[in-house]
Amino acid sequence: MSKLEAGVLYVVATAIGDNDDLSPRAKATLQAVSMIAAEDTRDAGRLLRELGITTPTTAVHDHNEAERVPMLIERMLAGESLALISDAGTPLISDPGYRVVAAAHEAGIRVSPVPGACAAIAALSAAGLASDRFHFEGFLSAKAGPRESRLQALAQTPHSLIFYEAPHRIVDTLAAMTSVFGEQRLATLARELTKTFETIKRAPLAELLAWVEADSNQQRGEMVIVVAGAPALAVNDQHSITAEALLAVLVRELPVKQAAAIAAEVLGLRKNALYELAQQLREAAQ
Structure with a gap:
């Protein structure tokens, strides 16, 4: 990689399952910065130990982000370079970190992305659905009413829709999608991407729901759902x-x-x- 610059916030994408996907530049950046701001220092610690990196970490998440920002900004203004990572993949994609990046821009600190894996884009690339235009929705509400209302609002969106979902809600979410979008709307469930038990299945929503209901193994792990856009x-x-x-x-x-x-x-x-x-x-x- 090029020489690390002083006083820069590096937004570093890590792997989403297979650490071999971590780029050499990402690894070198994490080794060279003064501190790594991580969503969860326990997850970050496991990753760094596997990579042989000893850079100190600090936790930055939804509950403490506002109070940690001034400290991070002060250190970068003093010339230190820091890295921001999430638990997996590209930071800020349905993850905390927005306040840190926004504050860095406001303080005149250079923000530099170190790109890499992103579950949403990985799923879209393998979904077999239109990818020229897409809408990233992230996580739907855990409550049935708001979840259905949001799906109703998206029902006539003409381009592909990308959702993240927790394993314990996958059946309820697919059932709601089948009800709102229709049984024959094509969708792809991408589960445990890049991991040992990765599965990617493309089928009409009703068939996808029945398949997941019939196999408890498909109700485990990290989930991405890509739904085809509404037909004209x-x-x-x-x-x-x-x-x-x-x-x-x-x-x-x-x-x-x-x-x-x-x-x-x-x-x-x-x-x-x-x-x-x-x-x-x-x-x-x-």
Whole structure:
């Protein structure tokens, strides 16, 4: 790697399962910095011991991030370079660390990524679903009501959707997706990526749900679900229309509630889900 610079925050991607995926540059950076800010110092300690790295660590997570930021910024302003890592993969992707990076920018500290593995992108690359456009949703709510409401809001999104899920919720989540998106919507479950018991299965949601329910082994480990985007509604042989495209036009001229009502009537979809999508489009256009 090039020589380590002074006073830089390095955002370092680690492996998501197989430590051979850790880049030489990432390993050299972790060895050279003054301190490693880690989501969990126990997980970081195991990784560093395997790599033979003795750099000291400090815990930075959701519950202490705000109070640790000033100390980290002070050290970097004094010329020390630090690394930020998560438990696995690329930091800040459904992980803490945002406040550290934001504060570094505000303090005029250079932030440099050391790229590497990311479970969401690894799953998408092997999903066999459209990857030219995708929406990363991360973790859905653990509560059934908010989870279904969010899925309803995403139901007409025309590009692939990427979710993370905990093993004890995978059956409930796939059941909710089957109910909201439809039994025949294609999806891919990527489980334990790069690990010994990695499994990747692509199937209609109803089939995927039945497969997971029938095999308790598929209810263990780290989960990524990639769901195909909503198919366009055929208007005639030459044209098609999606809820997002229709609403994008309507919200330019009408209040959000009225736009959602008209789109629901035209497309035969639920108004509540379209209302949230219309609100997002209105906010994006402002």
